[in-house]
Amino acid sequence: MDYKNILKLISENLYCGIFIVDKNGKVLFYNQSINDLAGLKVENAVGKHVLDIFPRLTEETSTIMKTLKTGEGLKNYVQKYYNYQNKLVTILSSTIPFYENGVLEGVLEIFYDVERYNSLDHNKKRKEFTGKAVYTLNDIIGSSKEIKDLKSKILKTANSNSPVLIYGETGTGKELVVQCLHNESHRHNKPFIAQNCAAIPGTLFESILFGTTLGSFTGARDSKGLIEAANGGTLFLDEINSMDITLQAKLLRFLQEGHIRRLGENKTHDVDVRVVAALNENPYDAIAKGNLRNDLFYRLNAISFNLKPLRENKSDIVELSIHFLNYFNDELNKSVVGFSDEVLDFMKNYNWPGNVRELRHLIEHAINITENNLIKEKDLPDYLYMDKEKNNHLNENIEAGLDNQFSSKPLSEQLNLFERNIIIKTLKKYDYNISKAAKKLCIPRQSLYYKMDKLNIKLDKSAE
Ligand SMILES: Nc1ncnc2c1ncn2[C@@H]1O[C@H](COP(=O)(O)OP(=O)(O)OP(=O)(O)O)[C@@H](O)[C@H]1O
Ligand SMILES: [Mg+2]
Known part of the structure; x- marks a missing residue:
């Protein structure tokens, strides 16, 4: 063996x-x-x-x-x-x-x-149908046309029974919208069940969704699936593009027929459930990759919400920031009054890959560590600072990059050369003061020492 x-x-x-x-x-x-x-x-x-x-x-x-x-x-x-x-x-x-x-x-x-494990645990709880929708329309912050349209669309469609598809990048508020749809509807006193489709393997998921009947497979009991458990209410299927493609066909059949059959059972059960599905990429991309069935897409897409990334909706950034500032002041018992001009500028120019969730984390972080009554640049998380500097360096050194572009050397060697040049230039500029150079490069001193060692940069001019 x-x-x-x-x-x-x-x-x-x-x-x-x-x-x-x-x-x-x-x-x-x-x-x-x-x-x-x-x-x-x-x-x-x-x-x-x-x-x-x-x-x-x-x-x-x-x-x-x-x-x-x-x-x-x-x-x-x-x-x-x-x-x-x-x-x-x-x-x-x-x-x-x-x-x-x-x-x-x-x-x-x-x-x-840890969160992944917690979320699996969460799903275990949700299987016991304790999911709760807490958000209402007032929790959606922003005055842009996008947000106004979003709110009015939620109000208009909340009471319909048609399935809904919500798509948008991570952190754009998909869960927020689903919960609002439920809470603003006549279903608000009925169950709200959320299930992340990526958390459960295909074979198991079918029984979780449709339920089982005694003896349908070894150890199976008579039990309701999520669809039946959500009867009268809303079933939120998050990351629908992770659902097994054959199970997607079975979900489609349920959406068309309005009744389900538990695994191993002959009789059907009528159920009245509103299905809301979400995915964090464009549905057409998901279809092209074979992760979303075309036919299911058309059925789900009866009502759809396309949530815009924050970078395309910058006019709401200030309002959202103030909202989170107030929220975390309360939560952390602080009294921060606002943001410095640099921080506001930064927030308007940053591209927010993690969208509103990232903005929320950023403000939580800053309020936790600030010692002033105004959030300053140094209160922002390190990773932002580094991204920002990286962009600046790219611009500053674009010429150096172009010089190298016709080199026949392997990429890794060219990159080393490029990195070496930047470090030497910075060291020179700061008179070979390691602390100052490291600060300018936004890397810890130890990393600078390590890189100098790796790239054979000596602390004197012989390195040039
Ligand atoms: N317009 C908004 N107003 C207030 N809070 C918002 C808004 N949009 C998003 N949020 C907040 O941002 C965080 C992320 O939102 P949510 O969990 O709904 O994102 P998501 O699209 O489901 O993300 P993921 O794809 O990663 O699951 C939540 O704390 C939510 O309350
Ligand atoms: Mg989500």
Whole structure:
């Protein structure tokens, strides 16, 4: 029996990230789950240094680097950070050093996404039908034409029984709209059941949706599915594009016929449920990728809401910001009065990949850490600062980039050269003062030292 293959199989099928580095911090192994789990982009990570893969971490903040330094493991360590999709991720990690003949050989880190597990737990609760819709129309903030139209469309369509399709990027308010649709309708005293289609595997999902009857498969009991449980109310199917394509056909049949048949049962049950489905990409893209059935799309699309990204609806940013400012002042017992001009400018110019949710997190973060009564640039989360600087550097150095564009060297070598040039120029500008240069580059001092070492930059002019 080949244990290596078995270990590979296990690591690929565990829903947790596994990361192994050698004693120098170079990656020896990682499993695929890392990509989707922590929202990392680690293509061909093997051989790279851990701080190259997690550019936002430093020798001090990286659990792996800490363990390499101290030789001591860290058990069940909770870490919060913004991943590359700008989603706030909470991970629980254990970092374990491994030794050979008493000498530290490297570090193994195992971690999982806490919210993902919580949401599975949440779904367990929802299976017991405790889902609740809390938002009403007043919770939708904004005075732009977009928001006004959105509110009036919710009011106009809330009492219809036609299915609804809501699409928009992450954080644009899809859940908010679904809850409003329910609460503004005659169904508001009836169940509201939300189910994320990505959380449950296809085979199981069919029984969860349609219910089972005694003996339909081993261990099955007589039990209602989500559709029956939502009778009289609303069933919200989030991330519908993750639903198995054959199950989508069965959902379509229910939408057309208005009754369901539990798994293993012959008789049908009439149900009156309003189905609202959401997806976080354009439905036509989902259809093209084969993740959404054409016919289901046309049925769901009877009423549709296309929620605009925040960057296309900038006129609401100030109003939303003030709303969240008041909210978190109350919540955190603070009395911050507003934002500096730079912060307001920044908020208007930023492209908000995480949309309203990102804005909300940003203000929560700033109110937590500010020591003034005005939110200033330094109160913004680090990741924003870095993105901003990155853009500036790109503009400043566009010429340097163009110089390199016809080089026949491999891309990685050109990028190293490019990075080396920027670092040398910055060091020169600040008279080789590491702290000032690191600040200008918006990277921690340790990272600058590390990069200088890697790119062979010496602290004197011989490097030029
Ligand atoms: N117009 C708005 N007014 C007030 N709050 C908003 C608005 N739009 C979004 N939000 C808030 O932003 C956060 C994210 O919204 P929501 O959870 O509805 O997004 P979503 O589209 O379902 O995102 P995802 O695709 O990631 O699930 C919530 O806290 C929500 O209350
Ligand atoms: Mg959502």
